[in-house]
Amino acid sequence: MLPRSFLYVPADRPDLFDKAAAGPADAIVLDLEDAVPAAGKTAARDAVRRWLPSSPATGAEVWARISPLALDDDLAAVYHPRLAGLLLAGCTPEVLDRVAATTPADLRLVGLVESAAALVALPTMAAHPRLTAFGVGEVDLLGDLRVARTPRTDAVVAQLRTLVVVHSAAAGLEPPVAPTSTDFRDLDAFAESTRLALDLGFRSRTAIHPGQVPVIHDALTPSAEEVAAARDLVRRFDEADGGGTVDASGRFVDAAVVRGARETLSRAR
Numbered sequence: 001m002l003p004r005s006f007l008y009v010p011a012d013r014p015d016l017f018d019k020a021a022a023g024p025a026d027a028i029v030l031d032l033e034d035a036v037p038a039a040g041k042t043a044a045r046d047a048v049r050r051w052l053p054s055s056p057a058t059g060a061e062v063w064a065r066i067s068p069l070a071l072d073d074d075l076a077a078v079y080h081p082r083l084a085g086l087l088l089a090g091c092t093p094e095v096l097d098r099v100a101a102t103t104p105a106d107l108r109l110v111g112l113v114e115s116a117a118a119l120v121a122l123p124t125m126a127a128h129p130r131l132t133a134f135g136v137g138e139v140d141l142l143g144d145l146r147v148a149r150t151p152r153t154d155a156v157v158a159q160l161r162t163l164v165v166v167h168s169a170a171a172g173l174e175p176p177v178a179p180t181s182t183d184f185r186d187l188d189a190f191a192e193s194t195r196l197a198l199d200l201g202f203r204s205r206t207a208i209h210p211g212q213v214p215v216i217h218d219a220l221t222p223s224a225e226e227v228a229a230a231r232d233l234v235r236r237f238d239e240a241d242g243g244g245t246v247d248a249s250g251r252f253v254d255a256a257v258v259r260g261a262r263e264t265l266s267r268a269r
Contacts, residue, residue: 001266002110002133002174003027003061005216006087006206010035011044011064017051020060025213027061029206032074033089034065041070045077052080063087065112068095075102083107087135087177090114093124100130108132110177113164114140122163126171134164135177135206158200165201175203184209194219203267222268230261230268237261 003026009016011032020028036044048064055062061084066074068090078086086103088095091111099109109130113119114137125131138157142149147156161178168176178197181190184207194205194216205216222230229248236245237258245253 002108002177002204004204004220005213006063006177006204007060007210007213008035008065008180008206008208011048012036012040014047014051017047017055020210021056021062022059023210023213024217025060025207025210026217027063027084029087030062030064030078032065032070032077033067041073045073049077052078052082055082057082061085065089066099068092071095071098075099079103085110085132087112089137090140091118091125091134093121093128096125096128096131100128105130110135112137115144116141119160119163122167123171126167126173131173133174133176133204134168135204136161136164136179138179139182161197161200161202169201175201178202178205180206180208180212182208184212187211187215191215191219220267222264226264227268230264233258233261234265 005025006027006029007020007023007025008029008031009020011030017030030048032041032044032048052062062082063085064074064078064083065087066078066089068088085108086099087110088099089112091113096109096111110133111125111131112135113122118125126134141160142157147153149157164176168174178194181193183189190212197205198220203220205220207213207216233247233253236247237253239245247253
């Protein structure tokens with residue numbers, strides 16, 4: 001399974017690398033794309049290249065976000081056994097092919113859907129043998145679509161997210177990574193939007209501030225009550241030898257319901 005939380009760390013801030021890696025996030029993302037101005041790209045790549053060999057072997061997974069405009073340079077900077085995966089900004093079938101051709105087969109790849117072209121290419125990308133999951137780069141995606149982010153467009157945004165979830169599930173990919181919120185001070189709203197993402201089929205989320213990480217974990221980790229109910233459902237179903245049974249409230253339970261219970265137990269682990 002993918003990490004629950006991905007904390008972006010600007011790649012031109014090596015003073016933050018150790019602290020972020022030792023923090024609560026499941027994964028840190030050394031960001032060579034949006035977080036670094038053009039003039040600082042070379043220094044940022046050098047910082048990543050120097051840090052990876054000495055990075056702590058325990059703690060958060062280390063990922064990197066790379067740019068489609070500088071794939072070769074970015075890949076050269078982050079290529080190291082410590083790297084767990086890549087977030088591919090501006091992902092397209094061509095970007096996937098180029099990265100897949102030059103990286104180890106066990107390196108996980110998350111394609112960020114950030115354009116209308118990426119939406120159209122979802123079936124093609126979902127079938128790529130190296131793609132682990134999709135993520136949604138929502139600010140870029142809405143900008144490319146010329147869709148304003150307002151309460152009036154909430155239904156449109158939900159439809160776009162659902163497209164990514166549907167293609168992920170149909171291709172047997174890991175559940176997609178939900179987009180973050182740039183309003184890192186409003187943690188109540190962030191918690192609510194994370195719960196909504198969970199309901200829509202997402203199981204991970206990106207963060208731009210450490211304060212968002214515990215909120216992600218709280219929303220995406222099943223509660224003790226949910227785990228107990230899931231265990232009870234699985235037990236009842238197994239005792240019925242795969243036949244129909246009822247839950248503790250007397251409601252009918254079949255294989256589809258139990259599949260959800262097993263997924264809850266998997267997330268709890």
